[in-house]
Amino acid sequence: MGRTSNLADQRLRDIEILLLWEGQVGNTRLRQLYGIKLGAASVLIKAYRDAFPDRCEWNTVERVFEAIPLTMRAELSTGGIADYDELLQRSHEPDDAITFDGHIDLTCVSAQIFSTLHRACARRLPVEIVYASMTNPDPHSREVFPYKLIQAGRRWHVRALDLKTMTHRDFSLGRITSARNGTASWPEAAPTDVAWNTEVTFQVIPHPQLTQAQAKIIRGEYMGSASARRVSCRAAMVQYVIQQLRIAIDLENEHPPAFQLALASVEPIEKWLFRK
Numbered sequence: 077m078g079r080t081s082n083l084a085d086q087r088l089r090d091i092e093i094l095l096l097w098e099g100q101v102g103n104t105r106l107r108q109l110y111g112i113k114l115g116a117a118s119v120l121i122k123a124y125r126d127a128f129p130d131r132c133e134w135n136t137v138e139r140v141f142e143a144i145p146l147t148m149r150a151e152l153s154t155g156g157i158a159d160y161d162e163l164l165q166r167s168h169e170p171d172d173a174i175t176f177d178g179h180i181d182l183t184c185v186s187a188q189i190f191s192t193l194h195r196a197c198a199r200r201l202p203v204e205i206v207y208a209s210m211t212n213p214d215p216h217s218r219e220v221f222p223y224k225l226i227q228a229g230r231r232w233h234v235r236a237l238d239l240k241t242m243t244h245r246d247f248s249l250g251r252i253t254s255a256r257n258g259t260a261s262w263p264e265a266a267p268t269d270v271a272w273n274t275e276v277t278f279q280v281i282p283h284p285q286l287t288q289a290q291a292k293i294i295r296g297e298y299m300g301s302a303s304a305r306r307v308s309c310r311a312a313m314v315q316y317v318i319q320q321l322r323i324a325i326d327l328e329n330e331h332p333p334a335f336q337l338a339l340a341s342v343e344p345i346e347k348w349l350f351r352k
Contacts, residue, residue, distance in 0.1 A: 088124050088127065088152060089159075093160055094109075096148065097191055098191050099191030099195050100132075102138075121141060157232070172198075174224070183230070189255040190249065193225060194225060197222045197225060197234075201221075202260040202261075203220055203222055203257065204217060204257070206253045206254045208251050208253070218238060219258045219259075219260050220239060220245075221239070223235060228313060237263075239260055239263065243267070244312075272310055275308055275310060275311070276308070276310075277307065278306075278339060279304045279306055279341065280305045280307055282299075283327075283331075283332050283338045290332070294336050311345070318339075322334070
């Protein structure tokens with residue numbers, strides 16, 4: 077009996093997490109998450125609504141329960157994005173709006189902002205965000221069409237078409253201070269996201285400044301004792317992969333022991349790096 081109770085508690089907690097981070101929950105989403113039937117999903121949602129009647133309301137158009145922003149809060153979960161991360165890892169089917177690379181996130185991500193972007197990704201809707209960047213540190217408004225949420229290294233990003241520059245860009249979620257539904261239509265002249273749709277492959281080698289004995293250790297640890305390791309990823313993600321794996325590009329300034337790996341050649345990925 078205790079096991080059943082614990083499972084029910086876990087699933088009520090999951091419903092709270094979905095409402096916090098996706099902004100809604102419905103029968104289809106729970107069936108996707110657990111592989112259960114329609115009736116069982118309805119029972120779970122009713123149990124949550126009986127326990128917390130002011131947290132969500134029925135959307136007759138979407139046919140889902142949507143979080144009520146003024147009253148939705150974390151009570152069964154921590155309210156942190158790590159809860160959402162863990163929930164998605166348990167899902168029977170992947171969420172097409174999100175790509176995880178499984179690493180620690182250090183940014184302070186707002187559940188309201190995340191859920192707004194998540195819904196926009198799923199429905200191909202515009203979002204007005206207030207954003208600050210290192211090149212433009214003053215908070216400023218811009219309208220975007222988000223289509224993928226990405227956990228890369230220590231941060232979350234949203235990949236989106238930026239209507240101001242008509243380019244596809246990554247926006248760090250920790251630098252977005254507000255997000256609300258936009259009004260723009262998808263532009264007919266919108267470019268294709270070449271960087272997202274292109275796969276690049278590059279070779280990683282032990283850093284040339286390692287001793288022969290040290291290089292042998294690195295080859296055994298990362299390359300199956302081969303002389304190099306081939307790595308493939310989306311072109312849009314290559315800079316994050318380089319940073320995450322601490323692969324040296326500039327051998328004059330990036331030395332061991334801080335950098336134990338290096339690019340065999342920068343040429344295959346040079347055009348996709350952030351640096352000029």
